[in-house]
Amino acid sequence: xxxxxxxxxxxxxxxxxxxxxxxxxxxxxxxxxxxxxxxxxxxxxxxxxxxxxxxxxxxxxxxxxxxxxxxxxxxxxxxxxxxxxxxxxxxxxxxxxxxxxxxxxxxxxxxxxxxxxxxxxxxxxxxxxxxxxxxxxxxxxxxxxxxxxxxxxxxxxxxxxxxxxxxxxxxxxxxxxxxxxxxxxxxxxxxxxxxxxxxxxxxxxxxxxxxxxxxxxxxxxxxxxxxxxxxxxxxxxxxxxxxxxxxxxxxxxxxxxxxxxxxxxxxxxxxxxxxxxxxxxxxxxxxxxxxxxxxxxxxxxxxxxxxxxxxxxxxxxxxxxxxxxxxxxxxxxxxxxxxxxxxxxxxxxxxxxxxxxxxxxxxxxxxxxxxxxxxxxxxxxxxxxxxxxxxxxxxxxxxxxxxxxxxxxxxxxxxxxxxxxxxxxxxxxxxxxxxxxxxxxxxxxxxxxxxxxxx
Ligand SMILES: *Cc1c(COP(=O)(O)O)cnc(C)c1O
Numbered sequence: 001x002x003x004x005x006x007x008x009x010x011x012x013x014x015x016x017x018x019x020x021x022x023x024x025x026x027x028x029x030x031x032x033x034x035x036x037x038x039x040x041x042x043x044x045x046x047x048x049x050x051x052x053x054x055x056x057x058x059x060x061x062x063x064x065x066x067x068x069x070x071x072x073x074x075x076x077x078x079x080x081x082x083x084x085x086x087x088x089x090x091x092x093x094x095x096x097x098x099x100x101x102x103x104x105x106x107x108x109x110x111x112x113x114x115x116x117x118x119x120x121x122x123x124x125x126x127x128x129x130x131x132x133x134x135x136x137x138x139x140x141x142x143x144x145x146x147x148x149x150x151x152x153x154x155x156x157x158x159x160x161x162x163x164x165x166x167x168x169x170x171x172x173x174x175x176x177x178x179x180x181x182x183x184x185x186x187x188x189x190x191x192x193x194x195x196x197x198x199x200x201x202x203x204x205x206x207x208x209x210x211x212x213x214x215x216x217x218x219x220x221x222x223x224x225x226x227x228x229x230x231x232x233x234x235x236x237x238x239x240x241x242x243x244x245x246x247x248x249x250x251x252x253x254x255x256x257x258x259x260x261x262x263x264x265x266x267x268x269x270x271x272x273x274x275x276x277x278x279x280x281x282x283x284x285x286x287x288x289x290x291x292x293x294x295x296x297x298x299x300x301x302x303x304x305x306x307x308x309x310x311x312x313x314x315x316x317x318x319x320x321x322x323x324x325x326x327x328x329x330x331x332x333x334x335x336x337x338x339x340x341x342x343x344x345x346x347x348x349x350x351x352x353x354x355x356x357x358x359x360x361x362x363x364x365x366x367x368x369x370x371x372x373x374x375x376x377x378x379x380x381x382x383x384x385x386x387x388x389x390x391x392x393x394x395x396x397x398x399x400x401x402x403x404x405x406x407x408x409x410x411x412x413x414x415x416x417x418x419x420x421x422x423x424x425x426x427x428x429x430x431x432x433x434x435x436x437x438x439x440x441x442x443x444x445x446x447x448x449x450x451x452x453x454x455x
C-alpha cells in the first residue's frame with residue numbers, strides 16, 4: 001500500500017523538478033560548494049522508524065539542492081554531458097513508475113518492442129547496417145565493453161578458439177590496436193575483457209586523429225587475431241579518425257574494426273558534418289551514447305555490432321528456462337540481466353525531435369561551439385583545435401594563466417567548463433551538447449570566459 005496518496009509524493013517531486021528546471025536559466029551553473037552542508041543535510045544516523053514519503057522528498061530536495069550542478073541547463077560546457085529533452089525526461093519518470101525489467105521480453109513486452117523499434121531508428125539515423133545488433137547499456141564505457149566482447153568472441157572463433165568455453169588462458173594472443181588518443185574508458189574495456197593494455201598504439205595527428213599510414217604499418221606486423229579500435233569524436237578536439245581509410249587498411253586483414261563514437265558518431269545525422277564519419281558503416285562494431293548528444297537522462301549507451309551472432313554469443317546468459325521466444329530478450333545483448341528499460345526515454349527523445357530535430361540538435365551545438373570559439377578568438381584568445389564538431393579548446397597565454405582562468409570561469413558560475421591538457425598545453429575545454437542552449441547563451445558564456453580572462 002502507498003503510505004501517502006501517490007499523487008502527493010509524485011506531485012511533490014514534480015513541483016521540485018519544475019522549480020529546478022524553471023530556474024536553471026538564471027541560477028549559477030555550479031552552486032557555491034559547501035560539502036559540510038551537504039554532509040549534514042544528507043548524512044545522519046539512519047533512524048529506526050520510517051518517514052512519510054512526502055517528508056522524505058521534501059528533505060531530499062532541501063538537503064541535496066546545495067550540491068546539484070546545473071548540467072541539465074543551457075550554460076554547462078563541461079565534459080560532454082547533454083541535458084534531458086522534455087519528452088525523454090517524462091518518459092524516464094514513467095519508466096520508473098512502471099518499473100519494468102528489461103532483461104526478458106516476457107517481463108515487459110512493451111519494453112522489448114520499444115527496444116526493437118529504437119534499435120531500428122538508431123541504425124537508420126546513424127547510417128549503420130539495418131541488420132546490426134543493438135544493446136542498450138549504461139553508457140559508452142559499457143558499450144565499448146560489450147562491442148569488444150563480441151570482437152573477442154569473433155576473432156578468437158576465427159582461429160578455432162571458443163573463448164566463452166575456454167577463457168583467455170592459453171588462447172592465441174589477440175592484438176589490440178588503438179589510436180594514441182583512445183578514450184580512457186576504451187582502455188578500461190580492454191582491461192575488463194582480459195586483454196590488458198593495448199598491444200599497439202598508433203600515433204595521432206595534431207587534432208588527435210589516428211594516422212592511417214601508421215595503422216597500415218602496424219597491421220602488416222600482426223599475424224593472428226586482431227582488434228582495431230578507432231574513434232569518432234575526440235573528447236578534447238571533437239576530431240574523428242579517418243574511418244574510411246582505416247576501414248581500407250583493415251579490409252585485407254581479418255581484424256575486427258570497432259568505433260568508439262560516444263558522441264562523434266552523431267555527426268552522421270548532420271548533413272554539414274556527415275563527412276567526418278564517412279566510412280563508419282564499414283566497421284564491425286560501434287559504441288555510442290544516448291545520454292550525451294541525444295539528450296536522454298542518464299544512463300543510456302548503445303552497443304551496436306554488425307555480427308549479431310558474435311554479439312549474442314558474448315552476452316547471452318542463455319539458460320534453457322529463460323528462452324522466451326517471440327519477444328526480444330534484452331539480456332542477450334547487454335552485460336546486465338535485470339535492467340532498466342532505457343528504450344522508453346530513447347523512443348520519446350527520437351519521436352519528439354523527429355529526424356529533422358535530431359539533425360538540428362547536433363548541427364546547432366556545433367554552430368554554437370564555433371560561435372563561442374569565434375567570440376574568444378575575436379577577444380584575442382587562442383583556440384588550439386579546428387572546431388569541426390561541438391568541442392573547442394581555449395588557451396590563455398601560458399599554463400599557469402590558463403589554469404587561473406579555468407578556476408575563475410568555474411567560480412563565477414555563469415558557465416562551467418573544465419581544464420584539460422592538449423599536446424602538453426593546458427586548456428579550457430568547451431563542449432556544447434545541450435538541446436536548450438541558444439545563441440544568447442553562447443554569447444553570455446563567451447562573455448563570461450572573456451571576463452574571467454581579464455582581457
Ligand atoms: C564519454 C565518452 C566515453 C565514455 O562514455 P560514458 O557514457 O561516460 O560511459 C567513451 N568514449 C568517448 C569518446 C567518450 O566521449
